[in-house]
Amino acid sequence: MSLDPSLVLPPPARPGDPLSAIDTPALLVELDAFERNLARMQARADAAGVALRPHAKAHKCPAIAQAQLRQGAVGICCQKVSEALPFVLAGVPDILVSNEIAGPAKAALLARMALHARMSVCVDHAGQIAALAATTAEAGSRLDVLVEVDIGQERCGVADAPAVLRLLEALAAHPQLRFKGLQAYHGAIQHLRGHAERAAAAARAAERTAAVLAELQRAGVRCEVVTGGGTGSVEFDLASGVYTEVQPGSYPFMDADYGSSEYGDALRFEHSLFLASTVMSCGNGERIVLDAGLKSLAVDSGLPRVWDDGRESGSLVYAAANDEHGIVRSREAGQPRPALGSMLLLVPGHCDPTLNLHDELVAVRAGRVEAIWPIAARGLSR
Numbered sequence: 001m002s003l004d005p006s007l008v009l010p011p012p013a014r015p016g017d018p019l020s021a022i023d024t025p026a027l028l029v030e031l032d033a034f035e036r037n038l039a040r041m042q043a044r045a046d047a048a049g050v051a052l053r054p055h056a057k058a059h060k061c062p063a064i065a066q067a068q069l070r071q072g073a074v075g076i077c078c079q080k081v082s083e084a085l086p087f088v089l090a091g092v093p094d095i096l097v098s099n100e101i102a103g104p105a106k107a108a109l110l111a112r113m114a115l116h117a118r119m120s121v122c123v124d125h126a127g128q129i130a131a132l133a134a135t136t137a138e139a140g141s142r143l144d145v146l147v148e149v150d151i152g153q154e155r156c157g158v159a160d161a162p163a164v165l166r167l168l169e170a171l172a173a174h175p176q177l178r179f180k181g182l183q184a185y186h187g188a189i190q191h192l193r194g195h196a197e198r199a200a201a202a203a204r205a206a207e208r209t210a211a212v213l214a215e216l217q218r219a220g221v222r223c224e225v226v227t228g229g230g231t232g233s234v235e236f237d238l239a240s241g242v243y244t245e246v247q248p249g250s251y252p253f254m255d256a257d258y259g260s261s262e263y264g265d266a267l268r269f270e271h272s273l274f275l276a277s278t279v280m281s282c283g284n285g286e287r288i289v290l291d292a293g294l295k296s297l298a299v300d301s302g303l304p305r306v307w308d309d310g311r312e313s314g315s316l317v318y319a320a321a322n323d324e325h326g327i328v329r330s331r332e333a334g335q336p337r338p339a340l341g342s343m344l345l346l347v348p349g350h351c352d353p354t355l356n357l358h359d360e361l362v363a364v365r366a367g368r369v370e371a372i373w374p375i376a377a378r379g380l381s382r
């Protein structure tokens, strides 16, 4: 028996489709809110005179990187070498791998990508410099190098200015590796809930960065770029006078976790990322079951919120995620519940790992599908 060649998985939707025609679970981006988020972030960075280099680990989607560049971003960040490849292939001209890399395969790929785009990378050890020097020499390429400084997160990064100076000595032996400046990123600050609490923590991180910069300056070292910051700290980073560049990632989407923080009158973004799901069972009469569980939603930062008419639902709660099922309960007994086949929109708890579960993003505006954007770097974590 020969197989029918037309038996292929159709896309979840096609441009022009109404929302009701989308095959779920499907990840949607609501374009009006998304575009306002992009414009708001760019305007704030421009007003502060600080370069915006959005983090593409949040979206992994070349179409979104291109939209950010059109707004005025100077380039993008990627967290992994393999993650950067689809962006290089899509013509993104300037990419910072905002991370340390280990292993010859990654250094070799990075050196080859540097023949096609302006690439930069972080280091915090002379061993990384030796590996990058060898692969760039072999490929005949050049790399910009940032030394990462630990400003309190206790993740990667050297401890102090003397350690930076030792790495600069190692770099000086390799003219194809150009010292560009410092990365000073503090991830733990980003999700502090209180606005004042985040402000104080960001101020401490900026002070630590400024102290390292002052000591480097006394040693005659100038840092062209000081990069860092995320969606939770960016308004403070922009005002700090320390950063020349910020690298927020989640702001185009505003996931439920970031939505739970306090912003006051400050820089705040709108929810634009939704998982469209369908009621697949309600036979029990006490709960409804959605077709979206752990395999279409990341729950590391909490369960998704049910979205209803522009706000969190007052009547339905996403109560538990199984692999392929989402259990939704009423907040109070007797409340009306969606019928079998109804579509529910969910705001994911954490955008980055949720996008990493999907092949495409369905871009919608005013209830209609406008485009399908491949999430080309999905799964690329080497």
Ligand SMILES: Cc1ncc(COP(=O)(O)O)c(C=O)c1O
Pocket: 055, 058, 077, 098, 185, 187, 190, 228, 229, 230, 231, 232, 247, 248, 249, 250, 251
């Ligand atoms: C080095 C670095 N920069 C920027 C970001 C962006 O953070 P956010 O998505 O919170 O804006 C991250 C996130 O983990 C990061 O690790």
